[in-house]
Amino acid sequence: MARILITSAIPYINGIKHLGNLVGSQLPADLYARFQRGRGNEVLFLCATDEHGTPAELAAAKTGEPVDEFCTRMHEVQADIARRFGLSFDHFGRSSSPQNHKLTQHFAGVLADNGLIREVDEKQVYSNADKRFLPDRYIEGTCPNCGYDKARGDQCENCTKQLDPTDLIDARSAISGSTDLEVRATKHLYLRQSALKDDLDAWIDSKKDWPILTTSIAKKWLHDGDGLRDRGITRDLDWGIPVRRGDDDWPGMEGKVFYVWFDAPIEYIACAGEWAEANGRPDADWERWWRTDKGADDVRYVQFMGKDNVPFHTLSFPATILGSGEPWKMVDHLKSFNFLNYDGGQFSTSQGRGVFMDQALEILSADYWRWWLLSHAPESSDAEFTWEGFQADTNKDLADVLGNFISRITKFCRSKFGEAVPGDGAYGPDEAALIADLTTKIRNYETHMEAMEVRKSAQDLRAIWVVGNEYLQSTAPWVTFKSDPDRAAAQVRMGLNLIRLYAVLSAPFIPDAAARMLSAMNTLDTTWPDDVNAALTALPGGHEFSVPDVLFAKITDDQREDWQTRFSGVRD
């Protein structure tokens, strides 16, 4: 039995994620986790909320809550939505956890001991009105290049020119609008990534099977200009992990916290500790997933994320681990995704454009979304969500191909044989051919799932569903029944066994529907079909079942138009 550690990029605490965020990390990670569990492998699937940084402080200030209370509340909101989407995290942690505080401070300490931290005196813009240092993009002003009056301190989004905050004319705080800004001296810690460049380069080079998207981004950062640059890992904020050197104070760094991108990936590790604590397990139980000196040698570690997260996972976090010199498990495969667009534009959290996870669940159950998003996962390029496509695809795949198959065979059986699997007759050449066909298709499905080829896996699964309809059409038990009832009985028995098989195979994509299928078939047998022949005799003659309700109701044109209108604007 293989052991597989899976992490999804941790969603930022500030607000509810949209469908584009979901399909880029948590959902495919869940697909893979469910698949690996289904095959009988040992899985630890971790996710968490990423809670530190300026936007969290500002969002809390907006609601009037203390930032820690805001984060606690939003964590629960996100955890609840994740549950309702069927995201099967073994633990959904928090980057603000005590475990992460300790571990982040630990890493900073050992990196300093190894000579990989340097202190840098620098100047940053400080807003007297806001009483805080402002990140470049929180400073607005008039672009000296094109005159656009809402240029940000890092770049003018009108003329795309790269800017320095001090370039801006009439610079003001993007938070308060105050122009009472000054340049202040401050001191920060930098991680000497440049010293680890060759190690990182060699490490990336050794990853031959990673998506091009992943390695090309990493290579760009490694070789652009003078090569990989050192990176500031501290910030002048109140909310975050206090800068400490292991268990000791860090003289000169009082009142500062670690940069959110330093502590967020470390939460992948800390989250395992939270998982152990939450389940009353000893430290050894999580360390065997993360410490190669404590049993993690045979763990395969896979990360899922959107392309915007790649540099931090291919460079910063590995630099933290390599630089520590400690035997932490490093990522084996990094699956990255492009973005999902919404009806001709981008999904946007800041602008409230698109469909957000909570809204999606208000109108349809999770499986509709899971199926469509995964079968259109933006793997090779950005993908496009349209309501027409969503309606057409889910109606065809889920209602017609899969749902109707279940409906027709269960209802036919009920009318001719009653609600129990008919035991007469035996499988013959038709069934042997079906089993051979299914075996080939299931092995393809497994291969693509194993390789995290999400869209191809969805196509494979759909093809497996189609086989059921083809089988019924060609054997026509409704005809056979009139001349050879025993033969019809065997055909119906096969059809009912296909439902159980489909439930097992489909569970990673559509877990709720799979559970309803198993429930209707009155079985708890979720054995993975390594042996397809055996899988199709699992429900014996006499086994009682029930005809399930409609598995997937179709999306009507009226519904689609209604939703199209409702989600055409922006959310408040």
Added chain:
RNA sequence: GGGCCUGUAGCUCAGUUGGUUAGAGCAGAGCGCUCAUAACGCUUUGGUCGUAGGUUCGAGUCCUACCGGGCCUACCA
């Protein structure tokens, strides 16, 4: 500006190291079936593979230029 990704039938996408008549699903057309959520099955119409050159016996696949879409570019996360 630089780097990378991308442009294949009306739509969404496959096309392995260049190799005979470019594939799938949906939509469209025809036929069949009637167990079923008017569902299913079979057959079938659509493409000179963004444009222009080049390499090659042979290019959707490699090279160059150009046009279009996208992402990143290190202090948002």
